[in-house]
Amino acid sequence: MAGKRTEGRHIYRMKKELLSIEDYWIENENGEKVFYVDGELFRNAQRNGLYKIWERFLPITDTIDIKRMDDDIAATIKKKFATFWTDKWKIETPNGPDMEIRGSISSQHYTIYSKGEQIAEISKKGFHIRDTYEVEIKPGQDNELILAIAAGLAQTYHLKSEMKRLKSDMERHRPRTYR
Numbered sequence: 001m002a003g004k005r006t007e008g009r010h011i012y013r014m015k016k017e018l019l020s021i022e023d024y025w026i027e028n029e030n031g032e033k034v035f036y037v038d039g040e041l042f043r044n045a046q047r048n049g050l051y052k053i054w055e056r057f058l059p060i061t062d063t064i065d066i067k068r069m070d071d072d073i074a075a076t077i078k079k080k081f082a083t084f085w086t087d088k089w090k091i092e093t094p095n096g097p098d099m100e101i102r103g104s105i106s107s108q109h110y111t112i113y114s115k116g117e118q119i120a121e122i123s124k125k126g127f128h129i130r131d132t133y134e135v136e137i138k139p140g141q142d143n144e145l146i147l148a149i150a151a152g153l154a155q156t157y158h159l160k161s162e163m164k165r166l167k168s169d170m171e172r173h174r175p176r177t178y179r
Helices: 143-174
Strands: 003-007 011-015 021-026 033-038 043-045 050-056 062-068 074-081 089-093 099-104 111-113 117-124 131-137
Touching: 011 143, 021 117, 033 143, 043 143, 050 143, 062 143, 074 099, 074 117, 074 143, 117 143, 131 143
Parallel strands: none
Antiparallel strands: 003 011, 011 021, 011 131, 021 033, 033 043, 043 050, 050 062, 062 074, 074 089, 089 099, 099 111, 111 117, 117 131
16 A cells, blocks of 8 residues: 555545646655556556546436446445435445445535445645545555545546536626527
8 A cells, every 4th residue: 555654544645737637646645656547547657557436427326336447346426315415425345344434526525425334535635736535544554546446436526516617607708599
């Protein structure tokens, strides 16, 4: 596991360029580049593929599949519940315990739970030329999978925000008809 241990935790930083929402590095606490997100691929520092991130937008719910490179499902993330302040997502894993996400995906501050215990916390840090997300993972977890989940949620949020902005722009510039 590539993250630095701080009081038994692993800390990573996802640094996304504002103009490139799909390609970015994930660094450990020492600033070492340990993972790379390349569009729909989650790679290690040597750029070997580890996971594929597939987003499916359905009318009722959003679903994100995290697949291994052999296309076996590692995790499926499904929107479970949402209110004005919080989202709840369920993470189904075929080879491990299911997980739950609580918090706000839109404000990029949420927590991942497994068996009722917090195993990771993801939070946006400040506003710079880059969006920076800190991912803190408790020891004994599958760090790569949790980071792929965080990357999938970040991409989904940014994609949906961009689609909403484009729709709004189109509506503003639509010709008006007068009677």
